[in-house]
Amino acid sequence: MVPEEEGKMVSATEECIGPMRLTQEPIQVLLVFAKEDGQSDAFWWACDRAGFRCNIARTPESAIECFLDKSHEIVVVDGRHSRYFEAEAVCRLIRATKRSEHTVILAVVPQTPSGQEEQSVLPLLCAGLSRRYVENSSVSACYNELLQIEHGEVRCQFKLRACNSVFTALDHCQEAVEITSEDHVIQYVNPAFECMMGYHKGELIGKELTELPKSDKNRADLLDTINNCIKKGKEWQGIYYARRKSGDSIQQHVKITPVFGQGGKIRHFVSIKRPHSDNNKQVHKINKDGEHSQSESHSLRHRDRRKESVDTRSISSRGSDAPSLQNRRYSSVARIHSMTIEAPITKVINIINAAQESSPVSVAEALDRVLEILRTTELYSPQLASKEDDPHTNDLVGGLMSDGLRRLSGNEYVFSKSTFPNLSQSQLAIPVTLNDIPPAIAEMLDDEDQWEFNILELEAATCKRPLTYLGLKIFARFGVCEFLSCSEATLRCWLQIIEANYHASNSYHNSTHAADVLHATAYFLRKEKVKGSLEQLDEVAALIAATVHDVDHPGRTNSFLCNAGSELAILYNDTAVLESHHAALAFQLTVSDSKSNIFKNIDRTQFRTLRQAIIDMVLATEMTRHFEHVNKFANSINKPMAAIEESSSNSEGSDSEGPASIRNSPENRLLIKRMMIKCADVANPCRPLELCIEWAGRISEEYFAQTDEEKRQGLPVVMPVFDRNTCSIPKSQISFIDYFITDMFDAWDAFASLPGLMEHLSENYKYWKGLDDMKCKSLRPAPPP
Secondary structure, X not given: OOOHHHOOXXXXXXXXXXXXXXXXXXXXXXXXXXOOOHHHHHHHHHHHHHOOEEEEEOOHHHHHHHHHHHOOOEXXXXXXXXXXXXXXXXXXXXXXXXXXXXXXXXXXXXXXXXXXXXXXXHHHHHOOOOEEEEOOOOHHHHHHHHHHHHHHHHHHHHHHHHHHHHHHHHHHOOOEEEEEEOOOEEEEXXXXXXXXXXXXXXXXXXXXXXXXXXXXXXXXXXXXXXXXXXXXXXXXXXXXXXXXXXXXEEEEEEEEEEEEOHHHOEEEEEEEEEEOHHHHOEEEEXXXXXXXXXXXXXXXXXXXXXXXXXXXXXXXXXXXXXXXXXXXXXXXXXXXXXXXXXXXXXXXXXXXXXXXXXXXXXXXXXXXXXXXXXXXXXXXXXOOOOOOOOHHHHHHHHHXXXXXXXXXXXXXXXXXXXXXXXXXXXXXXXXXXXHHOOHHHHHHHOOXXXXXXXXXXXXXXXXXXXXXXXXXXXXXXXXXXXXXXXXXXXXXXXXXXXXXXXXXXXXXOOHHHHXXXXXXXXXXXXXXXXXXXXXXXXXXXXXXXXXXXXXXXXXXXXXHHHHHOOHHHHHOOOOOHHHHHHHHHHHHHHHOOHHHOOOOOOOHHXXXXXXXXXXXXXXXOOHHHHHHHHHHHHHHHXXXXXXXXXXXXXXXXXXXXXXXXXXXXXXXXXXXXXXXXXXXXXXXXXXXXXXXXXXXXXXXXXXXHHHHHHHHHOOOOOOOOOOOOOOOHHHHHHHHHHHHHHHHHHHHHHHHXXXXXXXXXXXXXXXXXXXXXXXXXXXXXXXXX
């Protein structure tokens, strides 16, 4: 027997055909039995168990009447007793009705006596029956039979039946639609196609496309170009001349889409065709600047005030005096193509599409590849070789530049929510001003303007509170309190609250890292070109962003949080989870208490500008857009500046004006600030060797801890190479420098001039290479025996 849990099935089922969701009410079953017996009862109770609705008919006449009323999906006919009625005869009566097209008809046949040859099912199939059921009055056997029919024939018939609605839509569609087989045999054309081409569908269906007359207005290799494209499973669209039955040519805009079927092979091609704009007396051309323009016939000269748009009142209809819905839609598309808000990438794609139409096959195919690349969302992310080639780089990319896999149900990681501390004086450190800083710490801070400043010594001297002390010194140097019109006490309180919300238990993402990034940011801000490019508001925003950029970091990556279904990942939709949290929490903490609100005395407009700049810089530290930021900086700042400086190198005194105008534009100031905080955030490989080694050990330990937790919780391990038992730290550092650091710091050095940092980077890289060559996996070489 079937366990009770399997009892009643759901009352309605859902199926999908592509993007179409179909809902089916409970299946209807008709039992045609002349008299009640164990077999009919078994099917009755099986229907009840499955949640199907069941009717019983005793005669063929009542069966037809009931079927016409209910349109059952399954009909079970008793074929054991011919003296009452023949199962084949009942089946023919049902099949004679139009409603039976998608019905499964089952014949119950008697068991074959032992020793006799089993009869063929062919006569039953020829009569219209779908299958047979050998007599068995077990409810479970009947239940299993019905379930097999439901999950097999009924669902297939259900999908086929639903396809009727799709074909109805196609029949009423105003665009011409043609469906062919993989061998280009025409299988369907809609009425709009018949009207456009002048053929009746009976003249087309079953014919190969090659049998139809071709227009001689297409370029010779166009068909080869189209076939090469669609055979690869790619969509093709463009302009094509077709020949009507009458012999004249019609210019069409054609889109051909391959449809994949069983075995992942192309099974059909769907072509959607509409008259090109020429046939509506409207022609699109590409001018020398790559912009869309329209030239129209003498009767269509009207334009509205919007640049390059067409006055819809001047679009005449085909075959009628009043504009048709079809023509209004086409004119809307024409206006969209000429809108002044058109995105630059759309303009580029349109230019390439136009160029393809008149290009040789080889060029058209190359442009096809260009379009493929342009349509991806990963325009700035280099493609890696196979995972086996460099697992360290792949794991770093997967762990730092993705938002994880789908969460695994039942494994939720929720780190402690940050509270907005309402700290009393007893909870805070003893208030200090710059004048009250202990002499040993003050002496250390005297060197904070040097790149070699040792933040780890400050960490030890301040009992893991370096951010407050360094923040007071740097903010004072840059006049932050004066700019914000806040007191030093407010700044000190703010720094203490921010630092208190960094997790001291994290080996890397703690307040020492924040202090290190703040130090690097301040160092960069003092560089001549950086300082000459930014305003004081930019400087203040950068220092604040550096201070808060990792506040409340849980010591786990975005990928981990997304895989674990953390509260933050859900809150921020798996997108820039931590960076969004850092920025949001920083402002929540700041404005939650007047004592620590460093923004309370600035006006609303200035606050909005400052806030936006801070948020933008914090979000820039998110690694998924790393290459986008670096490439935009190189293309918008490095290259134009280099070109101007090269062209003016022979002219004395012409060095400042051109490059300065490039640097000082609002858009480029934004790129400079993003690049600055990105470099400050990952500057560890550019620090003196001992600091570089210490930071490498700290980040490795944090990744090791994440891998340990992923294994404990059964989560996907996003960076498998960071297994504390097998990881090669030198390899991981080499991969990180090669993939993320070198190009970025080359670009930043070209702008800010940082020879000392680049020298440290080179020396540190050699150090890690040396360890790797020695097959050493740890931070330092093994001591001599």
